[in-house]
Amino acid sequence: METLIVFALYLYSHLGIDLHKNQYYAVEDNLFFALPKSNELIRLQNPDTLFLDAAxxxxxxxxRKKYGLSPFQYDPGLYLASSGHATAMVFRMFFNHINPYSPYERTAQRRVELYTKRFKRVGENIGKYQTLVSGDFMIARWDRRLNQYEFLNESDHxxxxxxxxxxxxxxxxxQWMASPPHRKNLMNPAYTYLGCAARLSPEPYLHKxxxxxxxxxxxxGEQ
Structure with a gap:
């Protein structure tokens, strides 16, 4: 059965055959990261958002497993809550656990309860990290041929x-593990379900x- 799931994931991620997104969560992490798409560069102008979320x-x-904890189970309600807040932050250009634009989505608790009320406890991590591999400093340079910015390492250009x-x-x-509050959520055994989302900045090469x-x-957590 596991072999069939891995094959189905390959068809979806590598050949573009449509499968329900939940299939990404039906395998262990080692099998997921063995998929060829895992090692593809993220196309910042057209990312595979569902694959990145699952990654x-x-x-x-x-x-979690490295530190002897049980792995998280996927929950679609948590996923939808995380997806909505990540999308709001990137397009409304704010970075906060509080959504100042929607009273119904103001807090993590409210956002989760829009989709599910099964959990007695809810937690949230947020992050904002660049999507380019670089050294300590980068140079932004306008490419007249492509009509967009390119980014270079300051040390070697x-x-x-x-x-x-x-x-x-x-x-x-x-990065989350290096931050005590974020690490606490990740390592909390009372949290048994998880949803993750990453939303990339629009027009990634048109801004400095x-x-x-x-x-x-x-x-x-249900307890």
Whole structure:
């Protein structure tokens, strides 16, 4: 059965055959990251959002298992809550657990309860990280031929390329693990369900600011 699921995921991620997005969550993290798409560079102007969301979920489970904790289970309500807040942050251009534009989505608790009321406890991590691999400093340079900015490492003037899906998911989780409040949520055994979303900045090469993603994790515990 697991072999069939992996084959189906390959068809969807590599050949574009349509499957329900939940299939991405039906395999273990090691099998998910073995998919060829995991090692593709993220196309910042046209990312596979569903795949990136699932990659962040599986990277979260990698670190859970590393520390001897049970992996998270996927919950569609938590996923929809995280997706909505990540989308709001990137298009409304704010970065906060509080959504100042919608009273119905003001807090993480309200956002989750729009989709599910099964959880007795809810937590949230947010993040905002650039989507290009770079050194400490970058230079933005306007490319007249392509009519867009390109970003170069200051140290060697080499072009900064996007992360792969797997690299970016693991990079983001690494940043959260380095922050005590975010790490606490990830390592909390009372949280057993998770939904993750990453929404990339629009028009990534038309602004002098480096392209980035707004990310959200919503955690749920039934006890």
């Amino acid at each position: 962040v979920f599986h990277a979260s489970n990698e670190v 080499k072009l900064c390329k996007p992360f792969t899906y797997a690299e970016y998911a693991r990079f983001v989780v690494e 600011k480096a392209p980035y993603a707004s990310l959200v994790q919503n955690f749920g």
